[in-house]
Amino acid sequence: MSPASSKLLRRARAERPGARRGAVLRAWPQYLAVSPFYLLFAVFGLLPVLFSAWLAFHFWNGLTPVTPAGLQQFKFLADDLVFRRAVVNTLIIWVLATVPMLLISLGLAAALNAVRRFRLFYQIVLFLPSVTSIVAIAIFFKAAFNDQIGLVNVTLRAIGLHGIGWMTEYWPIKILIAALMTWQWVGYNAIIYFAGMQAIPSDIYEAAKIDGAGAFRTFWSVTVPMLRPVLIFTVVISTITGLQSFTEPQVIFSSNAAINPNSGGPGQAGLTMVLYFYQQAFTNNNFGYGAAIAYGVFAIVALFALINWRIVARRES
């Protein structure tokens, strides 16, 4: 909180309660203006969070009366081998997606920083995937990576290589999902890095030049350290979103067959934590257990966010 706003708050507290109420009443258009967000958040954000916390301690199939479960759902979760598999899948996909994505983003941002002409055009091009419907992207990837007639395997075979089981095998499935996530978010992160690079004072670069640093040396010793807050930001955001991947495997491995939907593809290789939650709650009608999984996901994401935060705090002290 900035000093100015805390001063305002202190002044507000010092005033008589009646005057505060008057201030609230006088400011009704402003409150009205901000109310849609809070109302929508209360209905679609807060309420489900609280309701699912309550559900996690109950049994409910969605139709019959709710019965108390105590800690049973969490005991199930601790023993659930499929949940463990989903956690491992999610972490692998997250690493496969995040590490190359952030490195490529950094390279793209440096390139963007270097060009002078058509920069706005490149920025728009880089940003477009992140505002494109993820379902549309997933359907495209599903077609392009089809084992037999997909563009990728057809190309591989045309140049004399073997096709890869993108849709059927353990590692290729994970690489496919990671590639989709990378493609969608690489430009977005590049734009963030680019904005960060623009904020680096040019005299530091001049000093580096006078000291005789080359382009690569300047990049690693000036640009990257100066970008550290932005880098940490992107790592944290990529962690939170990467650990919640859902739509990618859901759409890629959806089929119109009624048998076993939302199971994450062959061998459950694409079963992520959130997809598993969705399958248990909405396909299997096990809403209590689904809520317990959702809180398990929350704990894992919070854990990784905490690790990130610790790293940041240690570096800064």
Next chain:
Amino acid sequence: MRGSPVSLAKKGVTMQVSRRDVLRGGGLAALLGLGVMTLPGCSSSSGGSGAAPGIQDMSLWYWEGGLSETVVKSAVPQFASSVKLTATKVGGDFKQKLQTTLAAGAGLPSITGVKGEDMPYFRSAAAKFVDLNTLGAADIAKTGLAWKWKEGQDLTGKQLGYPIDIGPTAMFYRSDIFEKAGLASDPTAVSEAVKTWDDYYALGTELHGKVPKSYPIDQLSTIWNIAIGQTSGRFVSQDNKFIGDSDELHQAWLITTKAQTLGLNAKSGQTRSNDEQSGKIAATFGAAWAALDLQSEAPKTAGKWRVASNPVKPTNYGGSFLTIPAATKDPQAAFDIIKWILSADNEAKGFEDAKIFPADPAAWVLPELTGGSEFFGGQKTIEIFGPAGQLVPSQYVAPSDGAVGSPYNDELTKVENGKDPEKAWTDAVAAAKQVAARQGVA
């Protein structure tokens, strides 16, 4: 739900943009909300003042391909003297939308479809539906298929569902590829040749040997689905006990995975349409309604497919119901509409429109069904599906059946990627036991 976790969190970067977006979204939602609120208002006021007294509003929910479009359309004028019928084709996840509406208890349709695979689930909340036997369903059931009517009952005999269609299963095969392999290709001869699963694998081995690019099985889950339909008990017994480790189920597993060990599996789970067109899939198993999928997935192969009987015995896969939610004000009127929509004549139209195989055997003798099918080279498929529909063994399907059965299908995909079938069986049973415990199965 789709995409929102990713996109919202990503937008969280610049808080101003995010709030503005959310506000804009909020305004839009408010507008939409108003729109939704005014719509029923309009219709009810016009219904109240415009329509003659004694005409009531009724609604019908179904899904794409669930009922014949022409029959639904003609039901509106049919009942216009007493009912203003609004039929809605609900898109997306039908079960989810019906469950949400039933749980909310408001905005319910007067009549709604329930898919066959979801019936065991909705049966668990029988109080939310009208007992059709109080409206005269028992008399109609007498001339219908006993096993199908039983599927629409809860354990106390309350009749929740009026059967729309059934899914008697049979073997679909490519007669041209069978001929190429020097095998008999006539449906009667093929049915004779595949009386048992051993026969089937012997035939399949010969076929794949003669025409190596073609396989007699599209994927393991197809056989598994048939084989478990041929057991007496499935995964959960009627007294809610886990029986997913039974000998007969293990036997079904061995039958299924044999396709993999013999190298007869095309593994077409993700490339089905392409493999049907290319002839990689020379045979598959499916319900009568699967003929429509086959036609749309492999239009180029029209005329080359035939239908023969399953090995061992027919099973049922799918087949839906019409139900009346308990909140419906005039259940008798709703029941009359259902009876008309599912009359033998109209059921035959459904078969012609969308290969919805009638649950009422009285429709099987009508010309729409007894004629030859072009896609199947003029074959009169009713000669296979008719007797199959009569012979389907009655099986108890628990509300948790889909959930408890899902680990077996997961493990089958692992067998297709080289996992040892016995190890996969052990793992499937272990995982299924965990699911069963979570579903309250003892």
